Amino acid sequence: MFRAIAAHLMMTLMLAALLGGCGDSDAPATARSPADGLTGKLTLTGSSTLAPLAAEIGKRFEQRHPGVRVDVQTGGSSRGIRDVTSGAADVGMSSRSLNADETPGLTTHTVAWDGVCFIVHRDNPVAALTNEQLLAIYTGKIDNWKQVDGDDAPIVVIDRAEGRSEVELVTHFFRITTPDIKADAIAGENQQAIKSVSTNPNAIVYLSIGTSEHEAARGVPIKLLPLNGVPASVATVLDGTFPLARPLIMITRNDTPSPLVDAFIAFATSSDVDDLVEAQSFVPIKH
């Protein structure tokens, strides 16, 4: 009898502790009532490239406006444009510019830039590669550096994991599909890509320009290759001259103005989210 009661008590206590713990981590001790009057739910759909960043921005927005819920769903840029046009989403996300027939009644807001460059080891004598040479290297038609005026050494081609935004950008740029790429290794995270090249003078990989520039400045032995004669840097991405870059945009409807959507877009394009943009290896916009 006593044991049963004790067990019961214990159970209740543990449950309470568990639930209490959950509640605490969910909501900070600050007042829950919306001080600024912003309440409601915001739905974003579209580009899977932009979605992780949008989710982070959404989280920070929710912290500042406790009455707001931000729901981010993926499904591709086309879905984002379609959903915001139809009203299924409040904000569409796209990692490509809109076609002419998609624009009426919509406003686009660039929230970040996605720029990708090719890097080689600093000791690699090759200073630049043409688009044709890069394409030939990545499709396995050129496999020795001497074919592109480098040393007599095999080219170690490193690709990125399928589904990453870098892959999408590069395959789109060269008008190829992922099965066309003949790689010697595949790198996941940016740091792995950097390490694969900084430890192998014959390797080549592509990754975020922001991360590459940062690592090169830190003294990691890598070299950013120019593209079409344009040096790879955050600056050339921002002024629109670097060819392997694209804006990440949020799209809103003109006919249904909403203070909540306006506040969210203003926040997403403010310098308050620059650190989130950089954490996702994108380039923040100029404010």
Added chain:
Amino acid sequence: MSPSSTDTIDATRHARRRRVIDALLLAALRCAAGVSAAVVLVIAWFVAAEAWPGLRDVGVTRLLTDDAWRPTAGRYGMAPMLIGTLAATFGAVLLTAPLGVGSAVFLRFYAPRRVASVYRRVVELLAGVPSVVFGLWGIAVLAPLIATVSPLGQGQSLLAGVLILTMMTLPTVALTTDAAIAAVPADTRRGAAALGLSRRAIAWRVVIPAARAGIVTGVILQTGRALGETMAVLMVCGNIVQTPHSVFDPVRTLTANIALEMGYADDRHRAVLFVSGLVLMLLVAGLVLIAEAIDRRRVHVT
């Protein structure tokens, strides 16, 4: 009231309090055990539920026979990754088992006391190194080293994965073997010595056979760890989806595949990744059952 009656009351009170504490402790332990069991069941159920759309829409046959792994193009051939996983794991076990047992025998039978104590600390330290550190070391030191001898000109390969997994599992196998040898009754060893057997005969003919079940259990549990290892393998294996034809070929393991693609996968691609998670869980569960069976047999023998 006499002092003796106060004592009796005190004693009764004490006994009652102890019973209450015992009851509370028992309840707490029951809760803890229940929660651990529930967590495993919930995870298994969740993985199975998430994997189900993949099994239903793609089917086991296609998962095993599709000619390539191109999930965004609707091709889901997982067989090369299953082979890569097994090759890396069993390659590592083939190296770990003899090296681990050898190092434990050295510790117990040959090493001078002081050397043995230092050596044991070093092995324990090695067992505590996080896998991502092994991965970094592998990509920065081991892979370039292999690149100098590889015909492919780069070192991220099955060989690198096998060596890294060997380094990760070796210390624990050495420690479990050491413990298994220590658990052999001292009488057994003394009896063998009294028969005038050489040190080598005592080690390999008497003590090791007596400790066999414990040694094998340790090796099997480490096989499970090698199967599930992700970060280090992801960093050194090269991650090309292909059936390896030489140890220098890059391979992708099922764990690396999940880590590489889960962040960017949706719908069917995601479900198929959960299928590979399910396969890994079943493999590890099978190994644990084998280890359990061996362990039980040992209890009956002694």
